[in-house]
Amino acid sequence: MKKQPLWLAWWLFWLSVASFVYVYALFPALTLLFGWLFPKPVRHKYDEANEADWPSLTLLIAAYNEAEVIQAKLENSVGLRYPAGKIEIVVASDGSEDGTNEIVAAFADERVRLLALPRLGKNQVLNTAVPQTHGDILVMTDADSMMAEDALIHLVAPFADPSIGGTAGDYHYVAAGNKGTGERTYWDFDRLIKEMQSQSGNVIGATGQIYAVRRELFSPVPPSVTDDAYISRSAIANHQRLLFVPTAVATGPVADSAGEYRRKVRITTRGLNTVWQQRYLLNPFTYGAYAWQLFSHKVLRRLMGIPLFLLALTAPLLWSRGWLYKLATIGQVAFHSLALLGFLGQGKTWGRKKVITLPFHFNMIYVAALQGAFNLVRGRRFDVWQAERGGSATPDTAVHQPNSSTQEAV
Secondary structure (H helix, E strand, O other), X not given: OOOOOOHHHHHHHHHHHHHHHHHHHHHHHHHHHHXXXXXXXXXXXXXXXXXXXXXXXXXXXXXXXXXXXXXXXXXXXXXXXOOOOOEEEEEEEEOOOOOHHHHHHOOOOOOEEEEEEOOOOHHHHHHHHHHHOOOOEEEEEEOOOEEOOOHHHHHXXXXXXXXXXXXXXXXXXXXXXXXXXXXXXXXXXXXXHHHHHHHHOOOOOOOOOEEEEEHHHOOOOOOOOOHHHHHHOHHHHOOOEEEEEEEEEEEEEOOOHHHHHHHHHHHHHHHHHHHHHOHXXXXXXXXXXXXXXXXXXXXXXXXXXXXXXXXXXXXXXXXXXOHHHHHHHHHHHHHHHHHHHXXXXXXXXXXXXXHHHHHHHHHHHHHHHHHHHHHHHHOEEEEEOOOOOOOOOOOOEEEEOOOEOOEOOO
């Protein structure tokens, strides 16, 4: 019997394979090559011995019901090294009702100040708080992220170079046992990409646990965008550099998988909306290689669930067309079976092995990303939410509205 043509399945299969090769091999390799061929070293850094030269600094902590961790965060913050008299620590409380405000108000250090605000959502809290602060450099951090003693020194030192508009620190997960192994592995890969990008110009964006920008570059953050990405990319928008500083370290907990899944859905929804709001950064004639990196890293990589689904669909259809398609089918069945074991093994000793946690985390990322992209298309917004932390996840607070000129699919 003559074989029926499966041209569409063939094309979809190889387009999907090409997508994975580009995102996970070719793009990192090209980024590394750019870093080697076109390095952009930081020309100047502040010297810790010359305290008078250092800029004033605001350490801004946006907090919502953080009574569980805020005392430790404040103790961590006042213990950070930075020139005396040049740092203020501001806790902007987003309508906290669990005693957070009282803990901050009672904290015995003149550098610590409380801004008790009504429930606004983090973006509007930042918009309200920043004009009430005084530092030349704004350092943003989360309440549950503890910074290394020398983190501020490393984070702010590059601002001596006038071409530097922002710096992004390095966030390390801390988890008991092998909890969050897949998440940490994913971040290790992400960290490598950031180092490559920064070496040749700019990191794509900062993580909200630890980053800094010049005060004059801050502009009001729209609702339903990722605040850390939007604020840190203001450096790029103003044709200054956004530098990754791996020696500026913060550590924090890994959420459980249910909480982590919800967090990733929010991040993708808001992250894609952030790219849309700042779509002018995708213009290569204005922003050069950064436009290509932004599209590859923050759009294509977040949509890799589509080729993942297409591979699962097309490989079995092409089974009779050769050993490669048989191998692809068997490989996917094995991979997704391991991912299922990772899902079923959550909280169990046998479920902590990398061989099942990595496939599970990989699949979770892309299923969450697809849901986030779908949220963006149908106009579901996340303006206000609860923190996801260490197994105590709480439901999202979301806003749904029709697409408009400021809320469209990428």
